[in-house]
Amino acid sequence: MERPASPQALLEVWLKTSLRYWLRHKLQSAILIAIVALGVASFLSIRMANRAAVKGFSGFTETVTGQVDFTLEAQGGRFPVSWLSGIRKSLQQNPVELAPVLEVLALVETSVSKQERSSDLLQVPGESLRILGVDIIGIQNFNNQNISASLLFSEEGEEEPDIFSIARDPKALFISPRLAENLWLSVGDEVEVIVDDQRFILTVRGILPTSRSGVEVPENLAIMDLPAAMALAGKPDVVSRVEVIVEAEERSEAFLETIRSSLSEHAAGRWRVLQTEQQEEKGAAMTSAFRLNLTILSLISLLVGLYLICQSIDAAVIQRRKEIGILRALGLIPKEIKKLWLLDLTALGFLGGFFGIFIGWASSQIVIVAIARTVSALYTETTAESAQLNSIDCLIGMGLGVFGSLLAGTMPLSVATRTSPAKIIASGRQELNGVRYRYQWLGGLLLLLGCLSSFAKPVIFSNGQAFPVFGYITALCWLLGGALTVAGLISPLGKVLHRGVSKHLAAGLGIGKLRLPGNRHRLAVSGLFVAIGMAASMSILIGSFETTITHWLKTRFQADIYVASRAFSGASSQHFIRSTTIAQLAEEPGIDAVSTQRYLPIQFQEKQVYLVGIRTELIEDYEKFLWIDPLLSLSDMPDGAESWAIINETYCYRFGYRTGDVVTLESSKGSHPIWIRGMKADYGNDQGAILVDQKYLESWYEVYDFSNATLYLSAGVDVDLIVEDLKERFPELAIREQGALLKNALQVFKETFVVTYALKVLGLFVAVLGLALALLNILREDVSSLHTLRTLGVTRAERAGITAFEGTGMTLIATLGGILLSFALGWLLVFVINRQSFGWTLQYAVPWAEILSLGILLVALGALVSWLVGWLAGNEKPVQEE
C-alpha cells in the first residue's frame, strides 16, 4: 500500500533538488534573496527611524535621576522654584526626594580641544545639546539607593572629583561619552554654545557614564548644575519640572497613591502630577497619528515587497516546472511537492529577512533625518540622529521575510502543483491564457463600499487626535476594487486597442495577446495601476498642499525681515529670543515696527495646544492672516470675557469651538475666559493654536521671551543693508529677509514629504520591475510561442517589438486607470484624510504637467523594459528540443 514520503525522505529530495538548484543558480538565488531583503528592509527602516525620532524626546528623561515616581509639571512649562518649599512641607517627613530639573536647549557652535587650542577652532555646525540643569550636590546626597550616587562618574575606582568645586563653577558641563568621542572632547576642553540668542563658553568637567539603569545615555544629553543652567537660560527662578522619587523600601502602591494625592491636593491647579508612564507616553501620544501614518506607509512598502516576491517566486516556479512534473511523475503527491517548496520559501524568507534587517537598519539612518525633521517641525523638538536595532526588530524582520515568502509563493505554487504532470513534462507549460476572469463584481462592490466608507467620521484618540481610519479603509477599498476592475478590463480594452493596430505585425501580435490575458497580465497591470494611482494621488495631495501653502505663506510673510534663534526649528522649538534683544531690535534705525510671536504649549481639556502670544495691535496694518472667519467687531465681545483670541482651523476641528464662542484657559493664576473673535488658516502645526495678545502670556504664565520676531522697515530703507547690519550685530540670531524665508519655508515643506517622495519612487520602480518580471514569466511560460515565431521567420528585433507592444499596452491600460483612480484618491486625501487628521482646508489642485509627465514616463519606461525583456528572453529555446 502506498504511503506518504517520510519527512527525512522529503528532506533528502529537497537537498538533492532544490538546494542544488539554488546553489547552481547563484545569481538568481542572490536576486531573489535581495528582493525579500528589500521588502523587509523598507518596512523595518521606517519602523526603526520612527521609533528613534520619538524616543529622541521621550526617552532621555529616564536618565536624569534614574528612577522617577512622579513628575510635576506646571502649565506653560514654567515651574517656579518658590513652590518647592510648599511641596516639601506638604510631604512632611515622608521619605521622598524632590529633584528640580531645568531643561536648556543649546546649539554647539565650536568645540575647543585642549590639544587644538593653539590652532583654529573646530567647526561643529548644527550639533544640538539638551542640557539638564540638576542640583548636583543635592542629588549626590540623596538618601535613596535608586539614584546612583555616581550620577556623573561611572568608572569604578576612578577618583571622585571635588563635587563642591565643580558645582561652584558656572561653566561646568558634563557630556555624554558619544558626544565626547564625536567632538574629540575630553575633560578640561571648552565648548562654545548658543542658548536662545546668547553665546556662552562652557568647560567640559566630566564625561557621563555610558549607560544608566540599563538605558544608554543619549549622545546629545549634557548635565550642568542647576544654578549654572538657570544662568545659562536666563531663568533664575523657574525650572521645567520637578522629579519626585520615593525611597525604595517605601515604594508600595498604597504609599505611592498617598504621595500622589498629597501632591495633587497641594497643587490647586498650579501643576499636574504625572506618573512616569504618563510622562513617557506623552511624547508618543502626541505623535500617535503621525506615527500611525508612517506605519501605514511602511505597510504599503511591505505590500510592494510582497508583490515583487510573488512575481519572483512565480518566475522560479516556471523555471522549475519540469522538475515539478518529473517529481510528480515519480510519485510525489501535490502536497509533498508543496512541502518541498515550503522548505525553499522558508529558507528564502529566512535569508532575505536576515539581510533585510541589516539593510533596514542602514537605510533607517537616512530616513530618520527626514522623520526627525518632520517631528520637530510639527510636534516637539527631537534630536534623534541614529536608529537602534533591537531583538524585536530582528524577530519582526525574520518573521516578515518567512511569512512574506510563504504568502507570496502560495499562488504560483498552487497553480504549478495543480497541473497534470504529463502536460508539464510534455510541453513545460500550462494553458494560463484566456482563463475566465470572475472578480469584476467584487471590484465593483469594493469601489461602492469605499464610497460609503468615505462618509464615516474619524476615530478620536485619547489625546484628542483624530485618525481617519475610514478614510484609509476607503483608500484600500478603492485600490483593491480598482485593481480587480482594471484586471477585468484588460481583455475588452485589448480588443479595442487591437482593432487599431492589427495591421502592424508587432503591435498586432503584442496587443493581440491582451485580448486573452492570463493571471500574470492581470497581476502586473493591477500592480502598475496601484502604483501609478498612489503616486499620482500623492502628487495631487502635495500639489494641493503646495498651492495652498504657497498662498498662505505669501499672505502670512509680508514683513521685511524675520528673526529667530539660530536653533529655532518650529512651533515646538525651545530656543527663544529674550525681551532685551527685542527691545534692542526695536531701537535699530530704519525699523518701523517689531511684531513678535511666542508659542507656548499648554494643556487644554487634557490635550496639548499652542497658546500663541502676538502683538494684536499690529493685526491688519502689519500682521496679515489668511482668514477662514474674519475678525468680528470688538463691540460684540460678551461681558465676562477677559480678552479675545484668534483660533486656527485645527483648533476648531479638534475642539469644536468656532468664532463667537467663549473658551476658558487655565493657568496658575486662575481661569481665563476668552472670546474667539476670528479664525485663520494655519498649516504650521496640527495641534491647534489660540492666539492672544503677548501681555496675557506674561500675566498668566510669566513668559517674557519670544519664539520669533518680524521686522517692518520704514519706507525707503534698503533691506539688504539692514539685514547685513543686523547679522553682524546679532550673530546668535537667524536673520532672513522675506524672500529667503519664503524659500526656506517651502524647502522645509518639501522635506516634510521626503519619505513620501521616496516611497513614490520605490513604488513606481517596483511596479515597473513587476511588469518586467511578469513579461519575463509570460515569455518563459509560453516559450513555445517564441519558438514558433522564430520558425515562422519573425526576427529577434520583431519578437522584442511584440513583447514591447504587449508591455506598452499593459502599461497604458494601467496608467489610464491609475490616473483616473488618482483623482478619486486625491480627493480622498485632500478632503477626508487630511481634513480628519489635521483639520486643514486645502485647495484641490491637480498638477497636470506632473501627472502627464509621470504617465508618459511610465509608459515609455514600460515600453523600454518590455522591449529589453523581449530582446533578452526572445532567444530562449523550447523545452522539448533534443
Next chain:
Amino acid sequence: MRIRLDIQCIMLSVGAVSKAYQNRRVLNEVSFAMNSGERVALMGPSGSGKSTLLNCLSGLDTADEGTIIFDGEELTRLSPDERTFIRRGRLGSIFQFFHLLPTLNAVENVALSLQLNNYSASEQAQLAMDMLEEVDVAHRAKAFPREMSGGEMQRVAIARALVMKPKLLLADEPTGSLDTKNGERVLNLIEALSETNQVGLILVTHQEETTRICHRTLHIHDGMLSEEEALESRA
C-alpha cells in the same frame, strides 16, 4: 516507391554536416540531397539528432561543419536574419505540439505568415480562409487554440505552414500527439497538399507506418545517416 535524384531538380543538398553540443557530437558528417516535391522520412531513436538536423535545415540552428544548400542558397553562409527571411517564405514547419499562438484565433494564426510577407489585409483574410477550407477547418476560423481539438489544431498548423506555398515542409512528429484516426487524416492531408502544390517534405517520425506517404526513408543513429541510405542519396 523510389525516385532518382535529378541534379537539375535538387532543392536541398546537405553535405557533411556536423554539430556538437558540449563536446558531444549530435550530427556526424550527415549528407543527403532531395528533389523538389520529394517526400523524405527521417527516422531514428530519441537523441539520434533528428530535431537538431531539422533545426539546422530550417536555419534555426547552425552547423559546426559542412554545407546546407537550400533552393540555391547556402544556409551556412547566411546571417541569422537572412536565414529568418528564408523561413518566412520558402520553408514551412509543423510540430508535434502544433505550436499555434494561443492568443490568435485560427484564421489569425494562418494569416500570420502572410502578414510577415507584407500581404494586404484583404489578401491575408482571403488566402488564410482559402487555406483553412483546404484543410477543412474553415468553420473553426474564429476559434482560439484552447477551443479546438488536437486534430483541428494540427490542421490549422498545416494551413499556416502551407499558406505561403513553401518549397519545403519540415514536419516534426506531426501525428505524435493525435489519435490514430486524426493522425491518419493529417497524414493524408499532408500527402495530398504536398502532391498538389509540389512541396517537398521532410517528415521526422518514430512510426514506420507514417513513412508510407514518403518516397524514401533516411535512418539516423547517433548523428549519422545509415550507410545504405547515405550511399543511395549520393547516387
